[in-house]
Amino acid sequence: MSTAIDTVTALLADYCAHLDADRLETWCELFAGESSYRIVPRENRVQSLPAAILHLANRNMIRDRITVLRTAAVYNIHVDRHMVSAIRVLASDARSAKYEANFCVYQSDQEGRTKLFCTGMYEGEVSLAPQPLFVRQEVIVDTFSIPALLAVPI
Amino acid sequence: MSTAIDTVTALLADYCAHLDADRLETWCELFAGESSYRIVPRENRVQSLPAAILHLANRNMIRDRITVLRTAAVYNIHVDRHMVSAIRVLASDARSAKYEANFCVYQSDQEGRTKLFCTGMYEGEVSLAPQPLFVRQEVIVDTFSIPALLAVPI
């Protein structure tokens, strides 16, 4: 039987792989119907400011966002590469787990040059049964002075 | 029952999380009473030179170091983000495990700009029972030409 940490680790690996391969529609399906996705600057969070860079309040909103991205961006000029580390399960029962993890994202352009895009922390809740899905996903970014932050999900 | 690699992985995740959230006092409590914390440049280690950048020979010394940091640094102008990877258990029995792992640390400033701070390798020993704690932690840094290396633990 898988433990909560194994399930969260595997779900985060899928999350990274789908984003990096530009499978955004498949990435959406990692979220529960009733779920939220937020990007918040670390500074705001420490000061308990409510303002989010992006706040999608359920899976339909996440799907709509992807549709907009597909329509707006004729081609994606960057390739993302996500790294996730220091994954911690803070609380769990048979049905769900609260977790946090560190991440960093690199971007490579079409000339094959790679740069650090941003670092930060994921914090959220994952349903474990009947199926592992994100119920709440907060992306707390350390790097908020980056251009085109909202071009793709982080 | 958790395996040695699971226990080491979880302890390292706590280690990273406490450092990155500036919970330095909680980070201290991950060390056994009789424990050591050292930062060594990779070059010295390869040549078996004894000189360490920092050598704290037990938990009280680690605590003192944190107190000094809290007093000296009025505010922490950088946010750290630790990534740890390639964790290996080299030897273990019921009570303890010897391990090594790769790490990198990013720092973000108050304008939300992020830079690579340093990379290197952790090498040490962890007690598994009665409680997972660091008994010996060596931080072998690849990056030794960085300003303010000693401002915070790595």
Place this chain on the structure above:
Amino acid sequence: MSTAIDTVTALLADYCAHLDADRLETWCELFAGESSYRIVPRENRVQSLPAAILHLANRNMIRDRITVLRTAAVYNIHVDRHMVSAIRVLASDARSAKYEANFCVYQSDQEGRTKLFCTGMYEGEVSLAPQPLFVRQEVIVDTFSIPALLAVPI
């Protein structure tokens, strides 16, 4: 009993550790006799172009490559540091597992300055029994405009 993901994770940790410690001969022994090692630019792969930057078709060719590196490079002026993340087992049975994972590599020079070297994805197949070994290892690099790409395995 270890699961496929645990075995793949441990084998990749050995892979990174041997490369970073310049134990290239030991690294070779992580490959099965009948195995392949390829480095491919991401761009080529997406377009299904066959050209590889490096293609070694069995372990003897991998060993030969290391011998050439040892002879050609009088001393290695860079230290590598590999990070691997988002490890996924895509298919597995009792004997083998297909996997993919993200990676990034940093290089430090003799003055202790560290730079991002490249990012990308590992994709391959691992034998699980009788012994964990790489049967196929593809290194798909996002960063293909880097000098001296072929100096050492990635």
